[in-house]
Amino acid sequence: MAAHLDPRLLRGFVTVAEELHFTRAAVRLHVAQQALSRDVRRLERELGTELFVRTTRQVTLTPDGERLLPHARRVLHAQDELLAAFHQPRPLLVDLNSPGLGTPRRVLHEARELAPGHELMARYESGLTGAAGELLAGRLDASFGRFAGLDPALRAGLDHQPVRFEPMAVVLPEDHRLAAWESVPLAELAGESIYAGAGNPRTPEWTGLARLLFEGRDIEIAPPAPLAVGEEEFQRIMARTRNPILAVTEFPALPSTVVRPLVDPVPLSCVSLVWRRGLTHPAFDALRRAAALLSAEMQWLRRPAGSWTPAGDDVFMASHG
Template identity: 70%
Template sequence: MPQAQDLEPRLLRAFVAVATELHFTRAAARLFIAQQALSRDIRRLERELGAELFVRTTRQVMLTADGERLLPYARRVLDAQDELAAVFADASRPLLVDLNSEGMTTGRVLERARALAPGSELMARFESGLTGAAAEIVAGRLDVSFGRYAGLESSMRSHLEHQLVRFEPMAVLLPADHPLAGCERLELDALAGERIYAGAGNPRTLEWTDLARRLFEGRGIEIAPPAPVALGKEEFRRIMAKTRSPVLAVTEFPPMPDTVLRPLVAPVPLSPLSLVWRRGLRHPGLDALRLAATQLAAEEGWLKMIPGAWLPDTDRSLITDNR
């Protein structure tokens, strides 16, 4: 392969995306560009290198031998560029942090981080759903979020880093007059025949709906159909009164009017909560968030696995790699 001089990093990013996905449409979506623009970048890179990098057919895309040779070098160049950009990033700018709700685990981590780094501005934004937040992180519109990292597509995870914060015990939020509301704890089998709302239809919370689907499989529990996303306690009360669907939650879910929160047992299902940020991001606010999460997890035992607890295999493998 001829020596390449002054290759634009954009062309290498296009190449790595296609090499990873082996699909131009998915690679273009991953880079948030049009497929035509991606194809142009790949053709330009091939011209500048004087080598064919992909074999394209109507059914598949494959790397050529030259493409296989280029891939590890391209990845190292892009990693170095990201590290360089991070070194000179403006550490004084506010860090935008996405939280599901005030209080709860994420709110406590943010509060501790602010105390650890009083000179950094950590701005909170309250929206639910790691799937939606992850796309914004990759696009540079958001810095940090929290959620179930294993529920993201692998192509999205390749742009991100994460730190496991807590195994959150799961619960169900019931209308106060629901037949099961009198139970202090609910065995999963007691929910057979119920339709539980778990964010179905909300594109921002795909990772949570996927967790529910895995939990309910083989237990006779259905996922409730899509419902309007309720913002605020009054809207939440109104929508629940209308749909009558219990809601899958965690045990720290904030109180809602006309409802009761009941922890799930037999087994205790766990939702693995991670701190998630853009790969290569350097900021004192992120350092403070990571330290705060580490401190609180040690003090509160957040990362102690409950014996016999339920956790999807997909999550276990990522957790093993992260700890």
């Protein structure tokens, strides 16, 4: 007996068993009658038994044919369920880091326009390092962030596509001495303690960027604050500590705060679209295309004059996954 059975042979058998007529069964299956007869004979050879009694006037099932029929139907039903499950693919799960961040949200919106027949679902992992573990585990499909800031062991299983040199900013209490300024030179932050996610295990790539930016400028990284889950809790903790917050220019302002771009130089956050190596999904191409289209249209990959990025980040932003 064969170790494997072709489901096509079982489908032919079941159709003949239901019609008890080879011609009508062939019509249902849209195949030639001779081809259907060959398939049935092949199945009989592989099972080592006769399944039908054929005469010039009628076709009937043998006892072994009767015994096979319910098994064959279950196999075909399982195959139909499997094909149906993958005919409508699962949603593409896209991490936007945090609600309100402009770049990831705009790329996702554009991808939805490009692939209206597919579901692209937003997730919020708050940092690329946190998202990377979910990407590698297959629980998330794509994320955004500073690829150069990931641990090399994480990067080894991921690919990326540069999306934007995003200008950075500082979020200040509205009564801060610099709140009235239209932009804040980095030198004016000397002596300040700036919150940059220190101690948050999901965002070390952001804290690392802050450390490189503040080095030699007499700017401290604020000590770890309690890990806040949700916008309301984050606002409460930041209102209590009153530390300025390192952010990007499109960061949504919190109550009683202002967002001011940083200048002299203009620090840039190097944003990439990041995904698990080997990812295949019908909506993934739309996500990559959306990122490329917006990057070109908005000139996101053109560095402004007088800007700053870590040298290691530039290497990754010049490469493409």
